[in-house]
Amino acid sequence: MTTLNPSPTGLQPILNPQAHHAPGNFITKYIFSTDHKIIAIQFMFTTLLMMIVGGVLALAVRWQLAFPWESMPIVGPWLFAAEGGQISPEFYTMLFTMHATVMIFLVIIPILAGTFGNLLIPLMIGADDMAFPRLNMLSYWFMWPAIACFGMSFAYAGGPAAGWTSYPILADLAQAAPGSGTAQTLWLLGVTFIGFSSMMGSINYMTTIINMRAPGMTFFRLPMTIWGLFITAILQAFALPVLTAGGFMQVTDRLLGTCFFYPSGLVINNAAPTVGGGQALLWQHLFWFYSHPAVYIMLLPVMGMVSDMLSCMCRKPLFGYKPMVISMSAIASLGFIVWGHHMYTSGMNPAVGMAFMVATMMIALPSAVKTFNWTATIWGGKVEFNTVTLNCIAFLSMFIVGGLSGIFMAAVPVDVYFHDTYFIVAHFHYVLFGATLFGVFAAIHFWFPKMFGRMMNEKLGKTHFVLTFIGANGTFFPMHFLGMQGMPRRYADPYLHGYLEHLLPMNQFMTISAIVMGFAQILLFINIFYSMFFGPKAGRNPWNATTLEWTTPSPPGHGNFDFIPMVYHGPNEYAVVNGNKDFLMQTEKESLPANEAVATNTLDET
Amino acid sequence: MGKGWCLFFLFWPIAAVVSCAMAPFVGWSFPYNNAQAASNLGIRIDDLFYIILIVTAIVFVGTQAVLVYALWRGANNREERATNIHGNHKLELIWSIIPGAILLFLAIYQMNIWADFRIKKYYPEAAVKDPLAEVTARQFEWRFRYPAIGKKLQQKPQPDDLYSVNELHVPFGKPVMIQLRSDDVQHSFFLPALRIKQDALPGLQIPVWFEANKPGTYDLVCAELCGWGHYKMKAHVIVQPEDEYQAYLKNLTQKQFYDGLGKIAAKDTGTESEAVEK
Numbered sequence: 001m002t003t004l005n006p007s008p009t010g011l012q013p014i015l016n017p018q019a020h021h022a023p024g025n026f027i028t029k030y031i032f033s034t035d036h037k038i039i040a041i042q043f044m045f046t047t048l049l050m051m052i053v054g055g056v057l058a059l060a061v062r063w064q065l066a067f068p069w070e071s072m073p074i075v076g077p078w079l080f081a082a083e084g085g086q087i088s089p090e091f092y093t094m095l096f097t098m099h100a101t102v103m104i105f106l107v108i109i110p111i112l113a114g115t116f117g118n119l120l121i122p123l124m125i126g127a128d129d130m131a132f133p134r135l136n137m138l139s140y141w142f143m144w145p146a147i148a149c150f151g152m153s154f155a156y157a158g159g160p161a162a163g164w165t166s167y168p169i170l171a172d173l174a175q176a177a178p179g180s181g182t183a184q185t186l187w188l189l190g191v192t193f194i195g196f197s198s199m200m201g202s203i204n205y206m207t208t209i210i211n212m213r214a215p216g217m218t219f220f221r222l223p224m225t226i227w228g229l230f231i232t233a234i235l236q237a238f239a240l241p242v243l244t245a246g247g248f249m250q251v252t253d254r255l256l257g258t259c260f261f262y263p264s265g266l267v268i269n270n271a272a273p274t275v276g277g278g279q280a281l282l283w284q285h286l287f288w289f290y291s292h293p294a295v296y297i298m299l300l301p302v303m304g305m306v307s308d309m310l311s312c313m314c315r316k317p318l319f320g321y322k323p324m325v326i327s328m329s330a331i332a333s334l335g336f337i338v339w340g341h342h343m344y345t346s347g348m349n350p351a352v353g354m355a356f357m358v359a360t361m362m363i364a365l366p367s368a369v370k371t372f373n374w375t376a377t378i379w380g381g382k383v384e385f386n387t388v389t390l391n392c393i394a395f396l397s398m399f400i401v402g403g404l405s406g407i408f409m410a411a412v413p414v415d416v417y418f419h420d421t422y423f424i425v426a427h428f429h430y431v432l433f434g435a436t437l438f439g440v441f442a443a444i445h446f447w448f449p450k451m452f453g454r455m456m457n458e459k460l461g462k463t464h465f466v467l468t469f470i471g472a473n474g475t476f477f478p479m480h481f482l483g484m485q486g487m488p489r490r491y492a493d494p495y496l497h498g499y500l501e502h503l504l505p506m507n508q509f510m511t512i513s514a515i516v517m518g519f520a521q522i523l524l525f526i527n528i529f530y531s532m533f534f535g536p537k538a539g540r541n542p543w544n545a546t547t548l549e550w551t552t553p554s555p556p557g558h559g560n561f562d563f564i565p566m567v568y569h570g571p572n573e574y575a576v577v578n579g580n581k582d583f584l585m586q587t588e589k590e591s592l593p594a595n596e597a598v599a600t601n602t603l604d605e606t
Numbered sequence: 607m608g609k610g611w612c613l614f615f616l617f618w619p620i621a622a623v624v625s626c627a628m629a630p631f632v633g634w635s636f637p638y639n640n641a642q643a644a645s646n647l648g649i650r651i652d653d654l655f656y657i658i659l660i661v662t663a664i665v666f667v668g669t670q671a672v673l674v675y676a677l678w679r680g681a682n683n684r685e686e687r688a689t690n691i692h693g694n695h696k697l698e699l700i701w702s703i704i705p706g707a708i709l710l711f712l713a714i715y716q717m718n719i720w721a722d723f724r725i726k727k728y729y730p731e732a733a734v735k736d737p738l739a740e741v742t743a744r745q746f747e748w749r750f751r752y753p754a755i756g757k758k759l760q761q762k763p764q765p766d767d768l769y770s771v772n773e774l775h776v777p778f779g780k781p782v783m784i785q786l787r788s789d790d791v792q793h794s795f796f797l798p799a800l801r802i803k804q805d806a807l808p809g810l811q812i813p814v815w816f817e818a819n820k821p822g823t824y825d826l827v828c829a830e831l832c833g834w835g836h837y838k839m840k841a842h843v844i845v846q847p848e849d850e851y852q853a854y855l856k857n858l859t860q861k862q863f864y865d866g867l868g869k870i871a872a873k874d875t876g877t878e879s880e881a882v883e884k
Contacts (some may be wrong), residue, residue: 042609085878087837088834089834089837090619090834090839092834093831093833093834093836119724157838161833161834162831163831165831167792167831168791168792169790169791169792169808170791170792170831170832170833175831176745176790176791177791177833177834178833178834179834201846250878262808262809262811263808263810265809265841266789266790266808266809267744267789267790268745268789268790268791269745269790271813279807279809279810280792280807280808281807294695314680314688315688316688316689316690316691317688317690317691317692318692319691319692319693319694320693320698321692321700322693323693345794345803345805345829346805346807347804347805347807347812350720350723350724350725351718351725355715357713357720358713359718361709361710361713362706362709362713364705364709365702365705365706365709368699368701368702368705369701369702369705371669372669372698372701373698374667375672375673376676376691376694377675377696378676378677379672379679379680379685380676380679380686380688380689380691381678381680381682381683381688381689382680382687382688383608383674383677383680383681383683385608385681390611393615393673394678396673397615397618397619397670397673398671400665400666400669401622401666402671404662404665405662405667407658407661407662407709407712408655408658408659408662409656411654411712411716412716412720413650413651413654413716413720413723414651414654414655414658414716415721416651416723416801416802416803417651417655417798417801417803418796419803419829420794420796420803420829420830421829446845464616469618473618473621473622477621477622477625477636477873478625481625481634482636482637482795484629484634484635485633485634485635485636485637485798486636486637486796486827488796488827488828488829489829489831490831490836490837491835491836491837492834492837494837496837496838496840497825497827497840498825499637499638499798499799499825502633506634508667519657539808543627574688574690575688575689575690576687576690577687582686582687582688585782
């Protein structure tokens with residue numbers, strides 16, 4: 001390592017901080033920006049906007065389940081004038097299809113990879129920007145054609161109504177459902193566009209992490225957040241092409257008369273029998289080959305971020321850094337070979353089901369290791385109960401529930417009963433809302449100062465947290481009971497069936513909880529917009545955290561670092577003796593007292 | 607304030623455990639007020655479910671309790687600094703091996719049930735030889751095709767086959783097999799009371815076997831999204847003693863081949879009486 005005028009803090013000055021690219025004028029700086037931080041903020045506001053859309057769709061679904069065939073409040077009379085203000089069953093299928101689509105493709109995946117991937121990767125590894133800044137800009141702008149496609153699909157004959165899984169034959173042949181016309185084609189195009197966006201992102205992240213780490217930033221000194229995003233990018237890059245290919249096959253089935261997904265001789269809607277030689281099962285394999293890993297795409301970045309945040313908020317090093325990395329990789333690699341557990345009842349060869357079952361069971365193992373390690377990180381820490389911590393603990397608490405209900409699903413015979421009932425809905429809402437979104441809320445509060453240079457309001461943050469936590473548990477926990485009683489998913493009116501008649505009060509309770517949870521999100525938005533302009537100013541390192549982004553000004557200027565950061569050790573050096581501080585930034589070279597140095601080095605050097 | 611938050615996080619697992627413990631008594635458990643599964647295999651599936659429930663309940667209570675306790679300790683930590691620990695090999699080995707062993711046990715334990723349930727080699731021979739009926743799902747109803755009394759179900763519909771819609775009659779106490787197919791989109795044959803579920807795939811004929819052990823009328827619903835009327839696929843499976851079942855088939859034959867003159871077409875009565883003699 002050659003030294004260029006070492007500064008007192010051990011940092012080295014950058015010869016030309018603007019060398020990478022210049023910020024330019026207002027439009028190139030804030031709108032068509034190539035700066036990863038601006039792109040992150042663009043992603044954040046877009047995805048939060050989409051979260052409102054997805055949330056409203058969810059509330060409409062819940063309205064129907066609590067008050068079936070009753071006029072929808074506010075929007076009902078003008079939206080469904082013909083039906084007397086009530087939701088039609090066609091519209092209901094569109095509602096849950098688009099709720100899932102929006103939440104998965106336009107909220108959770110882009111808020112993790114898009115917002116936090118963009119914001120944190122260059123900052124945490126000590127780079128001035130992404131490897132391909134223009135590709136990065138494109139990855140944001142490719143969200144908009146996707147949003148346009150999904151938005152337009154609402155306008156065509158009731159919208160896409162084949163579920164977010166888009167199973168053929170329902171989604172494949174236009175005559176199969178009222179919403180299966182142009183709307184479904186647009187839906188498929190939307191998924192393809194958002195796929196392009198994710199793909200550009202993941203290529204960029206992989207390249208950046210591999211090539212642009214600051215001097216001294218070895219792989220095993222990367223913060224867990226970066227590990228999470230890195231493994232996610234790899235998953236994305238390998239799984240996504242399969243979905244894109246499948247999507248194209250479905251589009252050609254719909255538009256060009258190929259027949260990948262439907263056999264001959266079907267009589268749909270009293271039309272002439274179909275010609276064909278395809279098989280609907282093929283779509284399920286292609287779809288889940290992407291969409292199972294996608295579950296981890298929606299979870300691993302949060303796992304990483306929560307590891308870093310918990311460690312900071314408990315002022316303790318992360319318990320078992322290497323096992324955490326290994327278990328993350330194990331989850332990702334096992335994630336590739338378990339897609340079949342979505343298909344136990346599908347009619348595929350049952351012998352294959354056994355292999356999928358064993359692999360699925362084994363995924364619980366690294367997940368358990370992670371849970372234990374997080375708990376051990378809290379153990380013996382000095383916990384500060386701020387909004388970030390609370391959301392992180394909610395993540396952990398709800399991830400445990402989602403993980404444990406996953407074991408029921410992995411067990412094939414039990415899954416046969418639970419498949420496509422509300423038990424599954426409970427499970428993935430605990431993972432995707434309970435775990436992922438609480439992690440995201442924590443991350444927004446934690447990195448907000450780095451994005452806008454100001455702190456968020458604690459009182460508002462805590463109120464938002466309490467209402468969301470109560471609302472989420474009140475909404476999603478009873479779903480387990482609905483599932484046990486055999487209530488299938490996607491029923492506009494389950495009470496039509498005698499054995500489900502008595503579930504109405506439970507559904508009403510859940511809807512009230514969902515409304516509480518939905519309205520609580522308004523507090524989050526108020527908090528974000530208020531704090532952006534009026535929040536107390538944050539210094540460089542408001543949380544006394546250790547990773548590289550906290551050595552930059554808040555918010556960092558174009559090109560990020562004043563100095564090329566030198567990295568001397570792992571990411572979570574808390575609880576050390578270091579003057580009057582209890583933490584050691586990654587750039588601080590100070591030698592640790594003998595006993596602690598031993599403890600630290602065992603992890604870094606082995 | 608930290609302690610208050612600990613109580614907040616303690617409250618929710620307690621609420622979860624209490625509501626789960628309440629569930630069987632207030633009818634929040636398996637269908638028909640937590641009735642036992644109406645098939646022998648269903649009972650084995652329930653047992654497996656309860657084993658997993660016990661395991662997960664212990665883990666749930668344990669992890670949530672430790673989490674809250676760790677928070678409690680953290681909130682009251684008066685030390686100048688938190689403890690500096692980077693990990694513990696022994697501890698991590700323990701908490702990898704124990705869950706690993708439990709999961710492996712669960713995985714192996716359930717293989718038999720799965721094999722008996724789905725792998726055709728293990729199907730009861732009598733049921734395979736003589737399928738009860740062909741079940742065809744279509745938007746949005748269930749159609750059933752039985753062979754004529756005394757005959758075997760053929761791949762192709764026969765002139766003397768018996769048909770019914772949304773009502774499947776099944777004799778109890780003996781394994782029966784149905785041939786499941788779909789005319790249009792994907793559906794799923796879901797009998798909650800028997801813990802049976804199998805997707806009906808267009809273009810395929812999937813054999814499904816079950817053995818009802820309790821007479822009664824059970825709901826048959828569709829569990830795979832099949833269009834706007836998905837929720838309307840309402841049918842019943844009526845499990846009855848063998849003689850009542852035969853009487854039903856006879857009745858069905860009479861209704862179906864009734865010529866409007868109070869007689870049944872000669873050809874069909876012939877086959878029927880032959881069957882009875884045999």
